[in-house]
Amino acid sequence: MNMNKDKTSSSLSKQPYKGTRDLFPPLKRTQDYMFSKMREVAHLFGYEPYDGPLLEEVELYKAKSGEELINEQIYSFTDRGARFVAIRPEMTPTLARMVAQAHKEMSKPIRWYAIPNLMRYEKPQKGRLREHWQFNVDIFGAPQLMGELEILELAIVLLQSFGASDNDFEILLNDRQVVDDIFKKLLNLDSEIVHRLYKIVDKSQKVPKETLDHMIAELNIGSRETELFLDYLQIKSFEELFLFLDKNNLQTTKNNLEKFSKLLKDINIFKFIKYDPTIVRGLDYYTGIVFEIYDKHPDNRRALCGGGSYANLLQIFNEAPLPGVGFGLGDVTFKEFLSLHKLLPDFSKPEVDFLISYQTSDGEKQALQLANSFRSLGLKVVCNLQVIKIAKCFPLAERLGAKFVVLIGEDEIKNNFLVIKNLQTQEQHKLELNLALDSSNENIKNLKTKIKEICKK
Amino acid sequence: MNMNKDKTSSSLSKQPYKGTRDLFPPLKRTQDYMFSKMREVAHLFGYEPYDGPLLEEVELYKAKSGEELINEQIYSFTDRGARFVAIRPEMTPTLARMVAQAHKEMSKPIRWYAIPNLMRYEKPQKGRLREHWQFNVDIFGAPQLMGELEILELAIVLLQSFGASDNDFEILLNDRQVVDDIFKKLLNLDSEIVHRLYKIVDKSQKVPKETLDHMIAELNIGSRETELFLDYLQIKSFEELFLFLDKNNLQTTKNNLEKFSKLLKDINIFKFIKYDPTIVRGLDYYTGIVFEIYDKHPDNRRALCGGGSYANLLQIFNEAPLPGVGFGLGDVTFKEFLSLHKLLPDFSKPEVDFLISYQTSDGEKQALQLANSFRSLGLKVVCNLQVIKIAKCFPLAERLGAKFVVLIGEDEIKNNFLVIKNLQTQEQHKLELNLALDSSNENIKNLKTKIKEICKK
Numbered sequence: 001m002n003m004n005k006d007k008t009s010s011s012l013s014k015q016p017y018k019g020t021r022d023l024f025p026p027l028k029r030t031q032d033y034m035f036s037k038m039r040e041v042a043h044l045f046g047y048e049p050y051d052g053p054l055l056e057e058v059e060l061y062k063a064k065s066g067e068e069l070i071n072e073q074i075y076s077f078t079d080r081g082a083r084f085v086a087i088r089p090e091m092t093p094t095l096a097r098m099v100a101q102a103h104k105e106m107s108k109p110i111r112w113y114a115i116p117n118l119m120r121y122e123k124p125q126k127g128r129l130r131e132h133w134q135f136n137v138d139i140f141g142a143p144q145l146m147g148e149l150e151i152l153e154l155a156i157v158l159l160q161s162f163g164a165s166d167n168d169f170e171i172l173l174n175d176r177q178v179v180d181d182i183f184k185k186l187l188n189l190d191s192e193i194v195h196r197l198y199k200i201v202d203k204s205q206k207v208p209k210e211t212l213d214h215m216i217a218e219l220n221i222g223s224r225e226t227e228l229f230l231d232y233l234q235i236k237s238f239e240e241l242f243l244f245l246d247k248n249n250l251q252t253t254k255n256n257l258e259k260f261s262k263l264l265k266d267i268n269i270f271k272f273i274k275y276d277p278t279i280v281r282g283l284d285y286y287t288g289i290v291f292e293i294y295d296k297h298p299d300n301r302r303a304l305c306g307g308g309s310y311a312n313l314l315q316i317f318n319e320a321p322l323p324g325v326g327f328g329l330g331d332v333t334f335k336e337f338l339s340l341h342k343l344l345p346d347f348s349k350p351e352v353d354f355l356i357s358y359q360t361s362d363g364e365k366q367a368l369q370l371a372n373s374f375r376s377l378g379l380k381v382v383c384n385l386q387v388i389k390i391a392k393c394f395p396l397a398e399r400l401g402a403k404f405v406v407l408i409g410e411d412e413i414k415n416n417f418l419v420i421k422n423l424q425t426q427e428q429h430k431l432e433l434n435l436a437l438d439s440s441n442e443n444i445k446n447l448k449t450k451i452k453e454i455c456k457k
Numbered sequence: 458m459n460m461n462k463d464k465t466s467s468s469l470s471k472q473p474y475k476g477t478r479d480l481f482p483p484l485k486r487t488q489d490y491m492f493s494k495m496r497e498v499a500h501l502f503g504y505e506p507y508d509g510p511l512l513e514e515v516e517l518y519k520a521k522s523g524e525e526l527i528n529e530q531i532y533s534f535t536d537r538g539a540r541f542v543a544i545r546p547e548m549t550p551t552l553a554r555m556v557a558q559a560h561k562e563m564s565k566p567i568r569w570y571a572i573p574n575l576m577r578y579e580k581p582q583k584g585r586l587r588e589h590w591q592f593n594v595d596i597f598g599a600p601q602l603m604g605e606l607e608i609l610e611l612a613i614v615l616l617q618s619f620g621a622s623d624n625d626f627e628i629l630l631n632d633r634q635v636v637d638d639i640f641k642k643l644l645n646l647d648s649e650i651v652h653r654l655y656k657i658v659d660k661s662q663k664v665p666k667e668t669l670d671h672m673i674a675e676l677n678i679g680s681r682e683t684e685l686f687l688d689y690l691q692i693k694s695f696e697e698l699f700l701f702l703d704k705n706n707l708q709t710t711k712n713n714l715e716k717f718s719k720l721l722k723d724i725n726i727f728k729f730i731k732y733d734p735t736i737v738r739g740l741d742y743y744t745g746i747v748f749e750i751y752d753k754h755p756d757n758r759r760a761l762c763g764g765g766s767y768a769n770l771l772q773i774f775n776e777a778p779l780p781g782v783g784f785g786l787g788d789v790t791f792k793e794f795l796s797l798h799k800l801l802p803d804f805s806k807p808e809v810d811f812l813i814s815y816q817t818s819d820g821e822k823q824a825l826q827l828a829n830s831f832r833s834l835g836l837k838v839v840c841n842l843q844v845i846k847i848a849k850c851f852p853l854a855e856r857l858g859a860k861f862v863v864l865i866g867e868d869e870i871k872n873n874f875l876v877i878k879n880l881q882t883q884e885q886h887k888l889e890l891n892l893a894l895d896s897s898n899e900n901i902k903n904l905k906t907k908i909k910e911i912c913k914k
Contacts, residue, residue: 012520012773014558017542020510022555025569028506032496039489044832046839046857048807049485053477054511054544054574054588055532063469075512077534080578085474087511087544098479101471107856109842112482117511117574121537131511146842149825157832266822267829316469350505365723368606372724375501375614382503385566385603399564400503 019122019130029347031133031331034162034338035115038135038329041158042113045150047137050112052094055085063316064093064285073120087119090328091136092285092313099140099324100317108141108322127302127333135334137307138326145260147325148289148309149267155293155305155327156269162343169304169337172276173291175257176308178241179280181250182232187225197229198280204233205278238275260289287311289325295337304337305329349401353455354420356406357384357393363408370406370418370436377448397423404454408433420454429454476579476587486804488590488788491619491795492572495592495786498615499570502607504594507569509551512542520773521550521742530577544576548593548785549742549770556597556781557774565598565779584759584790592791594764595783602717604782605746605766606724612750612762612784613726619800626761626794629733630748632714633765635698636737638707639689644682654686655737661690662735695732717746744768746782752794761794762786806858810912811877813863814841814850820865827863827875827893834905854880861911865890877911886911 016022023031039049061070076086088094091114099110114136124130137154139147152171159169179201183194200215207215216226228248235241238261245254264270273291281290290308295301307327314322338344354374358367364387371383382400384393390407397405407419412433420429431454435447473479480488496506518527533543545551548571556567571593581587594611596604609628616626636658640651657672664672673683685705692698695718702711721727730748738747747765752758764784771779795801811831815824821844828840839857841850847864854862864876869890877886888911892904 012516013514014554014774016510016554017512017514017540018538020512022510022551022558023508024555024559025505025507028508028571031508032506043808043837044835046807046809046837048482049489050482051480051485051488053473053479054576055474055477057470057474059469075534075536077532079532081475083474094479097471097473098481101479102481107853111839114485119511143843150840150842153829263825267825317471350503351500352503368720368724372610378501380500380503382568383607385607386600396564 017130019124021129021131025350026348029350030335030344033345033347034331034334035133035135037161038113038115038158041154041161042137044157045111045154047111047113047139047154050095050098050114051116052088052091052098052114054087054117055079056088056094056097058084058086060093060097060316061086061089064096064313073122075119075121088116089118089120091116091118091134092138092326092328095136095138095326096313096316099322100314100319103140103314103319103322109147110140111138112140113137127336129332133331135329135331136326138324140322140324142323142325144323145256145263145289147323148260149263151307151325151327152264152273152291153267153269155307155329156272158329159293162338164337164341164343166271168296168341169272169293170274170296171272171291171293172279173273173289174276174279175253175289176280176286177253177256177288178245178250178277181245181253182228182248185250186248187221187228189221189225193219193221201233201278201280202282233277235275235277241275241277281306281308285310285313288323291327293329295340297337297340300336300340302333304333349399351380352382352400352402353379354381354404354406355384355393355397355400355402356381357388357396357408359387359390359407359409360413361387362410362413363387366413366418366433366436367406367408370408373436373444373447374451376444377451379451394423422454474587476581478586478588482807483805486807487792487801490802490804491788491791492590492592494618495570495572495615498611498618499594501614502568502611504568504570504596504611507552507555507571508573509545509548509555509571511544511574512536513545513551513554515541515543517550517554517773518543518546521553521770530579532576532578545573546575546577548573548575548591549595549783552593552595552783553770553773556779557771557776560597560771560776560779566604567597568595569597570594584793586789590788592786592788593783595781597779597781599780599782601780602713602720602746604780605717606720608764608782608784609721609730609748610724610726612764612786613729615786616750619795621794621798621800623728625753625798626729626750627731627753628729628748628750629736630730630746631733631736632710632746633737633743634710634713634745635702635707635734638702638710639685639705642707643705644678644685646678646682650676650678655739658690658735658737659739690734692732692734698732698734738763738765742767742770745780748784750786752797754794754797757793757797759790761790806856808837809839809857809859810836811838811861811863812841812850812854812857812859813838814845814853814865816844816847816864816866817870818844819867819870820844823870823875823890823893824863824865827865830893830901830904831908833901834908836908851880879911 058076074086074089078084115133117133119131139151183189183197196219204212235244242254264273279290279292286308288309292303293305294303305327309325311323312321313324356367356371358364367383371381374381393405403423405421412418416433417430418433420431431450435443515533531543531546535541572590574590576588596608640646640654653676661669692701699711721730736747736749743765745766749760750762751760762784766782768780769778770781813824813828815821824840828838831838850862860880862878869875873890874887875890877888888907892900
């Protein structure tokens with residue numbers, strides 16, 4: 001009655017909001033498959049699920065990332081209670097808030113994961129949408145390097161759980177401690193210049209050589225410093241890095257990284273890791289190991305996943321430091337990775353065990369009851385809710401992805417049976433129709449035995 | 458380096474945004490359990506998953522629900538591209554938009570479900586929060602009454618899948634056609650009065666008798682009309698309703714409902730249904746059967762779930778009518794229902810199979826490798842990432858919900874074995890330590906056999 005007929009307008013768009021997706025069943029099944037493997041792998045490592053609010057106060061994001069970084073990219077607004085809030089663009093600030101609330105009562109390490117939906121205001125492009133889901137995995141309070149090790153291992157096992165092979169991806173890794181050592185101890189630069197150098201490192205792979213040189217020249221850091229910095233950017237492996245650190249007397253950091261690379265070798269994941277001096281994860285809150293997982297496919301040279309260790313995430317709540325390590329993996333880029341490497345099953349059709357159909361209206365009651373009984377056995381059953389000709393059943397079953405079709409026609413009712421057709425083998429089976437008529441325990445037991453026989457054949 | 462120390466402030470709140478929840482692991486596990494059963498039951502009936510954007514243009518909500526209904530309750534704002542958008546307060550408009558896009562190419566009926574997070578601007582109170590998740594199930598294009606039947610059945614099977622018994626809930630049901638017939642055919646009222654009467658019906662259970670009388674009196678609809686209306690509100694069962702419809706010559710509607718009640722009896726769910734003349738589902742878009750599932754627990758007399766059939770949802774997109782039936786079930790009220798009836802397992806602890814520990818740093822490598830091997834068998838393994846005394850292992854295992862503890866001490870390493878302790882039976886098993894040292898297929902096979910033996914004991 002209140003359909004607001006006057007509002008009916010041909011201008012009402014059927015398209016989703018810019019940069020977001022309508023997840024029709026084939027896509028949603030794909031996403032559910034991805035999510036279920038994420039959960040599975042998190043649980044294999046003993047990580048516990050959490051989630052938080054869709055909205056947080058903007059102050060929280062500012063405290064974590066700084067004013068200039070968040071203003072451009074967040075969906076913020078003032079609510080009716082004059083709170084300045086934002087739709088979560090990332091999960092880490094919420095995570096930090098929750099850990100700050102609870103960590104004192106929790107035994108360490110804390111192992112948590114989440115798969116939240118996030119929104120960022122950005123120009124939609126390949127692999128980057130305004131709305132996406134992100135698998136977030138974090139460990140807090142693990143012994144130094146051990147948390148880093150476990151987090152990397154978990155990320156690798158995740159990719160492997162989808163069938164990714166050693167050649168499909170690589171992990172580019174760096175240590176912010178190396179960068180800090182070089183900038184602060186070796187080059188003795190003040191924090192403003194360090195800040196700008198970090199920006200340059202972060203961009204160094206994305207800009208031409210001349211631009212890079214120009215950016216460095218602008219800093220006026222002296223020729224020895226410039227040379228050292230450029231030497232650093234040329235480092236291509238752990239061996240080269242260790243030589244560089246040796247040569248420059250950065251022994252503590254070298255020892256630490258050597259120990260880490262030994263651990264990586266111990267558990268046989270060193271083969272995935274490549275040292276890359278340009279990985280710093282932006283101006284973010286990381287303080288130690290940082291990494292990005294890269295697709296090795298030539299058509300998709302991009303990071304699937306980024307993460308690292310951070311010492312001071314709880315500091316914004318005036319809590320004592322609790323070191324953490326974590327990563328985030330977005331569903332859009334990850335799905336592209338899986339598609340490109342042909343690691344996704346076909347989700348175009350649903351998965352249904354039985355299509356139950358009746359060819360006479362007298363079969364309706366039996367069909368409905370049979371559907372009930374089958375479902376109580378855990379079978380996925382679509383009941384065709386009206387009389388349908390036999391010939392039309394099969395294309396329908398095909399569209400539904402059904403494995404068996406049940407037929408209940410006039411003959412069947414007269415002679416008290418029903419026909420089950422296996423669509424793969426084309427075999428037919430008969431079953432007493434009265435099995436459908438009550439769902440007593442005894443009856444269900446008999447039905448189960450018979451269905452098991454039929455399904456196995 | 459960029460932790461914005463100047464922003465560090467003791468005023469940064471650790472609490473979640475008003476009316477939202479921090480889902481710490483025990484609560485998130487509970488929610489995941491609820492969601493997985495929802496998916497399971499949807500799949501038993503052949504419903505396919507979908508999802509849509511977090512934001513929609515406000516126009517969409519206005520077109521569906523009308524200006525006055527949405528302005529108060531939505532989180533709306535203008536984006537940087539001058540689009541007036543809202544965080545989804547409900548899923549139905551998005552569903553309608555997506556079905557309007559795709560229905561022409563899809564075989565009917567279309568069976569879809571989703572579990573979106575939604576936000577409504579409202580005063581937080583028991584069972585009502587600003588953010589919640591809602592299980593949405595809809596069928597489009599089913600033969601009349603058959604979609605209604607299936608949707609009711611699915612809702613009942615869902616509750617039963619959690620262990621709810623016949624006495625835990627009831628379904629209050631009405632038919633908007635009955636109400637329309639009475640108001641339009643019998644009382645011959647114009648649409649403005651009908652509109653106001655719908656509001657009165659909707660409120661009739663929530664206000665005292667005097668207020669109700671006063672509201673009716675204000676309509677000035679005459680004494681015969683008032684009496685008929687009050688008679689209608691007194692109807693307590695299908696029998697009384699059928700008598701009322703007979704007496705007033707509303708035969709078509711009566712026949713329809715009689716047919717429906719016979720179908721409900723056929724599949725043995727009539728016992729859950731109670732006719733209730735006051736159920737109309739507000740001023741919403743429903744056109745036929747409407748229902749609410751009520752908790753029968755005296756401490757929680759409230760609706761868990763509401764739904765019904767609607768003929769014209771696609772009309773706002775200028776699409777031809779495609780009848781639908783659906784319901785929505787919110788996670789907050791549903792969890793209260795499940796808690797109150799003691800239908801929730803204990804999710805206070807995680808579920809872990811093995812805690813792998815080492816009592817000497819020489820055991821680190823073996824522990825890490827063993828953890829890997831165990832995980833490749835699908836076992837959930839927490840590896841303690843530092844040397845830990847045996848005595849401390851057991852309380853830790855207890856907190857982790859671990860079933861077994863692995864111990865690797867000096868003796869074990871010297872003699873090439875490890876100890877597995879079953880925490881329930883206190884039994885101990887020894888296993889060759891070198892099984893942990895490589896993860897060749899042969900080795901994993903042997904390990905699997907041994908672990909199976911141990912876990913079964």
